[in-house]
Amino acid sequence: MLIFTAPSGAGKTTIVRHLLKQFDELSFSVSATNRPLRDGEVHGVSYYFLSDEDFQRCITDDKFAEHEEVYPGRFYGTLKSEIERIWAEGKTIVFDIEVKGATNLKKMYPRRATTIFINPPSEEALFQRLRDRSTETEEQLRVRMERAVMELGYVNSFDRVLVNDDLAIALAEAEKIVSGILSS
Ligand SMILES: Nc1ncnc2c1ncn2[C@@H]1O[C@H](COP(=O)(O)OP(=O)(O)OP(=O)(O)O)[C@@H](O)[C@H]1O
Numbered sequence: 001m002l003i004f005t006a007p008s009g010a011g012k013t014t015i016v017r018h019l020l021k022q023f024d025e026l027s028f029s030v031s032a033t034n035r036p037l038r039d040g041e042v043h044g045v046s047y048y049f050l051s052d053e054d055f056q057r058c059i060t061d062d063k064f065a066e067h068e069e070v071y072p073g074r075f076y077g078t079l080k081s082e083i084e085r086i087w088a089e090g091k092t093i094v095f096d097i098e099v100k101g102a103t104n105l106k107k108m109y110p111r112r113a114t115t116i117f118i119n120p121p122s123e124e125a126l127f128q129r130l131r132d133r134s135t136e137t138e139e140q141l142r143v144r145m146e147r148a149v150m151e152l153g154y155v156n157s158f159d160r161v162l163v164n165d166d167l168a169i170a171l172a173e174a175e176k177i178v179s180g181i182l183s184s
C-alpha cells in the first residue's frame, strides 16, 4: 500500500495521477464521499459520489476501512471492498487521503503500508495553489485553509516526506520512491 497524504492543495492528486500513468503495478483506491462532483470528475473514477443517506448507511453497515468527516458535513471514506478489489488484482494500492485516515490505515496495516506526506514549500504557496485551482467558494476555501494548517503539523508523523515545490522535481522524486518500494 502506498498512502499519499497532505493538506488539501499540496499536490496529492497531481502526483498520484502521474504515478498511475508510470507504473502498471499501481491501482488507485477510489474513495467514497458525499461532496458534490467538481467539473471533470467522474463517478467511480475520481470518487464514488454518494448521497448523505447512502454514506451514512455505509457507515452503519461497516463498509468502511476508515472514514472521516473532513469538513463539516463532508465525509470521505475508504471502502473495504475497494481494498479487496485491488488486492484481488495483485496490484499495489495507492491512496490519496487526509492525515487522520492515513494514520488509521497505517495502524491497520503497519507492515504493508508506506505513508508519504507531500509537503508544500510554504503555507502561502499552498493557499495560493488552492485559490488558483478555483474549485472552492470563498467560504469553502477558508475552511480548507484552516484545516490545512492543522494537517501541516502532521509532517513528521509519516514514513516519508516529499517536498512539492518544483513539480518536475517532485514527480521525479515520487517515481524514485515508488520504484524503490516496488523493487523491495
Ligand atoms: N509543484 C506545483 N507547483 C505549482 N502548482 C502545483 C504544483 N503541484 C500541484 N499544483 C497545482 O496545485 C493545485 C492543487 O493540486 P492538487 O489538486 O493535486 O492537490 P491535492 O493535494 O490533491 O488537493 P485536494 O486534497 O484538495 O484534492 C492544482 O491546481 C495543481 O495543478
Ligand SMILES: Nc1nc2c(ncn2[C@@H]2O[C@H](COP(=O)(O)O)[C@@H](O)[C@H]2O)c(=O)[nH]1
Pocket: 006, 007, 008, 012, 031, 032, 035, 066, 067, 068, 070, 076, 077, 078, 096, 097, 098, 100, 101, 102
Ligand atoms: N480519510 C479520508 N480522506 C480522504 C479520502 N478520500 C479523499 N480524502 C481526502 O479528503 C480531502 C478533500 O478531498 P477533495 O477531493 O474534496 O479535495 C483531501 O485531503 C483528500 O485526500 C478517504 O477515503 N479517506
